[in-house]
Amino acid sequence: MELTNQEVAILARVAGLEMSDEDLKEVAFRLEVMLRKMDTISHPDLDVITPLPFLPFEEIRSGR
Amino acid sequence: MDGEQLVGVSAIELAQLIVAKELSPVEAMRWYLDRIDRLDPQLSSYITVCRREALQSALKAEQAVVRGDSLGPLHGVPLGVKDQFETKGIPTTAGSRILADNVPDEDATVVARLKEAGAIVIGKQNMTAFASGLGDRFQYGDPRNPWDLRRTASGSSTGSAIAVSASLCAISLGEDTGGSIRLPAALTGIVGLRPSWGLVSRHGILPVCWSMDTAGPMTRTVADAALVMEVIAGHDRKDPLTAGFPVPKYTEELSGSLEGLSFGVLCELTDQRFVDAEVLRAVEMAVKEIENLGAVVKRVSLPLVAEIEPVTEILCGSSAAFLHQELLRTRPGDLGPSRRRRLLAGSLIPAQTLEKATRARAIFRQEWQKLFLRFDGLLSPTTVSPAVFAEDEQIGDITSRDEAEERFIWHRSPTMGAALAGTPAITVPCGFNSENLPIGLQIMTDRFQEALMFKAAYAYEQTTLWHERRPDV
Numbered sequence: 001m002e003l004t005n006q007e008v009a010i011l012a013r014v015a016g017l018e019m020s021d022e023d024l025k026e027v028a029f030r031l032e033v034m035l036r037k038m039d040t041i042s043h044p045d046l047d048v049i050t051p052l053p054f055l056p057f058e059e060i061r062s063g064r
Numbered sequence: 065m066d067g068e069q070l071v072g073v074s075a076i077e078l079a080q081l082i083v084a085k086e087l088s089p090v091e092a093m094r095w096y097l098d099r100i101d102r103l104d105p106q107l108s109s110y111i112t113v114c115r116r117e118a119l120q121s122a123l124k125a126e127q128a129v130v131r132g133d134s135l136g137p138l139h140g141v142p143l144g145v146k147d148q149f150e151t152k153g154i155p156t157t158a159g160s161r162i163l164a165d166n167v168p169d170e171d172a173t174v175v176a177r178l179k180e181a182g183a184i185v186i187g188k189q190n191m192t193a194f195a196s197g198l199g200d201r202f203q204y205g206d207p208r209n210p211w212d213l214r215r216t217a218s219g220s221s222t223g224s225a226i227a228v229s230a231s232l233c234a235i236s237l238g239e240d241t242g243g244s245i246r247l248p249a250a251l252t253g254i255v256g257l258r259p260s261w262g263l264v265s266r267h268g269i270l271p272v273c274w275s276m277d278t279a280g281p282m283t284r285t286v287a288d289a290a291l292v293m294e295v296i297a298g299h300d301r302k303d304p305l306t307a308g309f310p311v312p313k314y315t316e317e318l319s320g321s322l323e324g325l326s327f328g329v330l331c332e333l334t335d336q337r338f339v340d341a342e343v344l345r346a347v348e349m350a351v352k353e354i355e356n357l358g359a360v361v362k363r364v365s366l367p368l369v370a371e372i373e374p375v376t377e378i379l380c381g382s383s384a385a386f387l388h389q390e391l392l393r394t395r396p397g398d399l400g401p402s403r404r405r406r407l408l409a410g411s412l413i414p415a416q417t418l419e420k421a422t423r424a425r426a427i428f429r430q431e432w433q434k435l436f437l438r439f440d441g442l443l444s445p446t447t448v449s450p451a452v453f454a455e456d457e458q459i460g461d462i463t464s465r466d467e468a469e470e471r472f473i474w475h476r477s478p479t480m481g482a483a484l485a486g487t488p489a490i491t492v493p494c495g496f497n498s499e500n501l502p503i504g505l506q507i508m509t510d511r512f513q514e515a516l517m518f519k520a521a522y523a524y525e526q527t528t529l530w531h532e533r534r535p536d537v
Contacts, residue, residue, distance in 0.1 A: 008412065011412045012408070012411075012412065015411055015412060016393070017392065017393070017408060017411055017412075018393075018396070019408060022401075022461065023401075023404065023405055023408060025463075026401075026405045026461060026462045026463075026468075027405050027408045027409045027412070029462050029464065029465050029467070029468035030405060030406065030409040030462065030468050031409045031412055031413070032465060032468075033374075033465060033468045033469045034374055034377055034378060034381070034409065034413070034417070035414075035417060037373070037374035037469075038374050038375075038378065038417050038420055038421065038424075040371075041371050041374070041375070041420070041424050043424070043427050045427050046420065046423050046424065046427065049423050049426045049427055049430070050426065051419065051422040051423040051425075051426050052426055053275040053379075053422055053425065053426075054261060054262070054275050054305065054486060055261070055262065055486060055511065062307075062308065062309060
């Protein structure tokens with residue numbers, strides 16, 4: 001999937017962000033690479049795992 | 065005591081000399097300050113040097129020794145602090161000119177704890193702006209690696225690593241989100257530790273990514289790192305996500321034998337397509353040494369390691385974009401171009417992608433921790449190469465998709481696994497390449513198993529002389 005500068009400009013406008021042409025070009029490259037790389041990740045548990053960003057609180061408290 | 069004898073002296077030795085009245089805290093502080101005056105113009109490891117305050121504190125420390133007061137374990141020890149930690153009455157810039165006038169009215173918890181243990185803040189140390197990855201120039205001078213002044217020392221705790229390596233402070237506090245303590249530590253030949261997430265308070269640290277940020281020691285020896293951890297670890301009511309169990313006496317875990325322990329060497333992090341040949345050779349030698357100490361070592365594979373760079377970029381990029389949304393809208397020109405564009409990209413990540421990254425992280429953590437059912441620890445290089453030339457550092461615009469992939473989706477960064485999983489990791493010097501540049505061995509354990517990590521790191525350190533080599537600056 002190739003992300004055009006125009007598409008990124010629309011996204012930025014929706015998010016209330018201003019970008020110069022130079023910024024736009026590089027942001028498009030960065031965003032496209034991130035999205036493409038994420039698309040390649042597939043794992044059977046992705047749909048079922050609880051997406052905790054850190055360990056359960058009780059485990060942190062006790063050091064288990 | 066002859067001043068030059070303090071080069072490379074550990075914090076524990078320094079404190080012992082002070083307690084034994086063989087070295088005055090004022091004399092020690094003057095020695096470090098003079099050395100900063102002499103060497104830092106070319107190393108740029110400090111943003112702020114607290115000369116007056118440090119000497120005043122050293123004088124008080126000296127008076128305490130004379131009075132025979134009860135002294136903390138770091139009494140009179142000069143402490144460098146990455147400029148990401150809030151320090152009462154001392155500017156805290158996070159490496160950015162935007163915060164040049166930011167003077168906190170409170171110390172970060174870890175700074176306060178080190179001061180209570182007797183350490184004296186000598187200055188605030190250079191870092192990449194807002195602890196972001198490399199890409200923009202440093203805003204407070206370009207730090208140089210004391211092992212070769214033409215080279216840098218990665219980031220973001222760059223100044224802290226350089227100052228410890230060049231004996232411009234006795235110990236330092238760094239912050240590690242994805243490798244910011246361990247990478248510069250390895251490239252300057254010192255010890256750097258990322259603790260388990262939740263073991264050390266984050267209160268008073270200017271954040272990067274809340275679920276990955278950690279504070280840890282940067283020192284010249286493993287024993288110093290263990291001592292600093294004893295001081296800074298433990299529950300803090302100002303950071304409710306810190307662990308509630310008593311902090312182990314890490315310095316009492318330092319003993320010589322690794323009999324009965326097992327270590328896995330991660331295939332994905334020792335792949336010769338990604339790792340410099342001399343780095344690999346040094347790490348292989350270190351692995352053999354750990355076997356000689358009685359441990360069982362086997363190779364192990366975790367293919368998910370190859371997928372975590374984009375996950376990390378999504379999580380850190382979106383978190384940083386949220387934290388700096390105001391600056392992005394009001395002062396975009398004051399952010400470096402690379403930083404600004406990373407934040408902009410982070411602001412535009414679709415919700416589904418962010419959710420997928422969070423789930424991918426949970427799966428990775430699960431698989432990572434399964435490795436610790438088989439092994440007590442994991443081993444890898446800390447960096448994929450020794451320090452690079454300053455002109456080769458990644459600075460400038462990204463002009464193509466390939467360059468974007470090459471530059472910000474890092475290739476097999478060895479430090480990322482522990483960061484994403486929230487588990488601890490330490491880097492210890494394990495050799496030098498043919499150009500006399502330091503190489504680091506990374507030792508990782510399961511969460512809250514820092515004592516085991518210290519045991520292994522210390523045992524290895526004691527069989528080598530790498531940590532005793534100091535740069536000729």
